[in-house]
Amino acid sequence: MATRFLAVVPHAGRASTTFAQGLRKKTGFAVAVDEDALTLLVEHIDGVVTTDQDGCAVVGWLFGREDYRVRTVVDSLTSQAMATADFKCLLNHYWGGYIAFAKRAGDRAISVLRDPSGGLPCYYQRTPHATFLFSDMATWRAAEIGHTEIDWTGVAWRLASANLPTSRTALDQIDELGAGFNLLASDYDALPQIAWSPWEHVNPPSGTARSDLAGALRETVLHSVAAWAVPFRNVLLNLSGGLDSSIIAAGLAERSDRAAALTMATRSPSGDERRYARSVANATGLELTESFYEAGDVDIALPSLPDLPRPTGRVIGQAFEAARRRAAALRSEDAFFTGLGGDNVFCFLQSPTPLADQLKAQGLTPALRETLDSVCMQTGCSITTALWWAVQRAWMRPPRYRWQRHALFLDPACLPRSSDLTHPWLAAPTGALPGKAAHIAMLMRVQAERDCFARGSAIPIIAPLLSQPIMELCLSIPTWLWSAGGRDRAVARDAFAGLLPAMVVDRRSKAGPEAFCYEIIARDRDRLRAHLLDGELAANGILDRSAIENVLREPAPPSGDHFLRLLELADAEAWVRHWSRAS
Structure with missing residues (x-):
């Protein structure tokens, strides 16, 4: 089931219980927390993970870090830490797709954490009487929280910023809590702070061979995908035939009685990947439904995602969503899995940056020649060009990733300045490698891409490859290993070489719609x-x-x-x- 919620943090002189009864009637949600400083309502009460601390709860899906099992209760030590607005224990011992709420002991401040994967959205609005947090604009509308109007600067920013994550939406007074961020809501303000940083996970494990890393990645991915399948009765996977969704299929193989796959194709052969999807379905035992993109499902006058607070959809998403609904109805699926984020997590870089990383990290070593050959194979550039570019990137430029505007078809007068395209994760620490800065930028970019799926729909959209354990492991793998042998996502290819058909593992190109x-x-x-x-x-x-x-x-x-x-x-x-x- 989708996990929708509404939380109220009243300002001084008001108790949140004064809001609870009216909001219950308007939304039909159940009360999960009812304290003076916090009221939390949820669409489904069994979507709440409880704690032993008053005013503390987790909405969404939570799994144990060591055993990957579903959790319905947070342990006492972590609960106590949450009551002090400390989420480190939660981040270190659990993972999933969740929003955590914690009433800080001793005052009325409320801390709200969005997990690092961004698995559940969280928006908020401050009014004169309270701060409201909610999962989607349909909930905001039903609760009649307040007024909003289009923020035209926010619209221009969204279209020009090339998927840079930002708290600003395209609706006035509506903000978004970013993945891995903590919002401290009090009588005076609502301040987002970093709770989880990808830079804390970029140090590679010492003395670990590439084959060992591939084995660790395989186990982490298989455990994570299997864990995500447990809360649902029937899973439908978007199986494109590419590497990333095929890896998800491998993770679902042992649960093929509760999972099926959908593949989409264009009627033109240039966008028909069905033979790859069929080979994966045969190898994993998943029943495969084949569907075509239908022009009749697309109306350019209709927004594909009207209940998001910013324009994020793509017109052709209407055709995909229509096909997904038809396939889901046939089998009564209650979750939709996607390989979204695989390119980002598996560090799909198409530049000599991995060579720059190895040069800066290890200097001139014999292993550098192998990376040089790999980079030239992957990018098609000459040895001289790759070396010169790598030297410049390693030592003649700061490691920070420079976010580029997307100005195509936009009026230059509305474009944000390049210097304004900032985010805390873009601030590379001393000694950082430029390839890791680019890897982190890719993880940032995918957060906006996942909104292209139907947030707030009756069927949850799950992107298992963005699970926290997978992201943290992949961040620790040096960028030059990801391009080994001139192959993109090389570690992932090695990890699943024995579980997927060779025609999928070894393919270098992929068609689209x-x-x-x-x-x-x-x-x-x-x-x-x-x-x-x-x-x-x-x-x-x-x-x-x-x-x-x-x-x-x-x-x-x-x-x-x-x-x-x-x-x-x-x-x-x-x-x-x-x-x-x-x-």
Whole structure:
């Protein structure tokens, strides 16, 4: 079941119990915590992990760090630590997809932790009387918490920031708590603070061979996927035929009686990966449903994710979501698994950065030649170019990852300054390696990508590869090992070489739904032109109208990233119109 919640932290002079009765009636939620300083309501009471401390609870899915078993109660030592607003014990001994609430002993302050994977969303709004925290905008709307309107600067930021995580949404006064962050809510403020940092996990285990790391990764992934399957009766996996979703399938193999797979294809051969998905389904015993992207499932005038507080969806997501619902209804699935985040967690770098890391960490060693050859094989650059680039990156530039704006089809006047694209995780510590900074940036980027799935739907969307134990292990593996042999995600390929078909483990390319995107644009070109050029985004100075008009005037399909960007902007326009009416 999806875990929806609503929490109230009243300001001075008010008790949260004064809110509880009215919010229960409006939302239909059950009361999980009812204290003067905190009321916590949840859609399903069995979605709450209890503690032995008043005012402390965990909403979502929690697993033990050592045995990977589902937890319904937090141990006493961790509960006591939570009561002092200390979440380190919880982070060290548990993992999962959760939001933790803790009433700090001795005062009215409430600490709220979002787990490092970002498995559950958490938004918040401060009003004159209280701070409200909630799982989704549908809950916010049902609770009648307050008023909001479109934040046009927030909209422009979202479209230009290339998935940089930020607390700011595109709705005024609505903020988001980031993955791995703790919100301290008091009478005076609501301040987010870092509770978990990826930089704490980048040091490699000493003296560990690559084969040992592959074995550790295999065991960690298999245990994590199996743990995620336990809370659900029937799991549906999005099996694309690529490496990442196939690894999830390997983790579900022992539970094939409770799991099935869905693969999507375009009617054009360029986007048909079904033979790879079939080979994985045969190897793992998962029943496979094959479905096509259907243009009839897509309406560019409708937002794909209307109940998110920022435009995040993609128009073609409507077709995927429709196919997912049809497949889920046939088997009564109660959870949807995805390989989302595999490229990010498994450090899919396509640059000489791993060579720079090894050069900076180990100096000129015989092993460097192997990495040099691997980088040249993977990127196609010459030995001279790779060496020169690596020397520059290792010693002539700071290790910090520089986040780039995504300015395509946006009015230059609305773009944020590059210097404003910051995040605490981008602050590389002294001695950091540039490849690890890039690896961490990829983990940041995927947090926005996971919102492209239907948050708040009746069926939870689970991304097992973003589980905390997997992320922490992968962060500790040196970047040059991930590109060994000229293969991207090399450690993951080695880890699952004996469990998956060779045609999947060894493949170097993967098709996508580009042909379907072309089909939508060809069908709706005139409608898309009017939708964007005469819409709210253009009227509020966010779009570069002339650039869009020039591209859509050409009879040939848009090239490169243009068609994907146009469909992203179409969904953003639909989102804006939805919230203009709603507010």
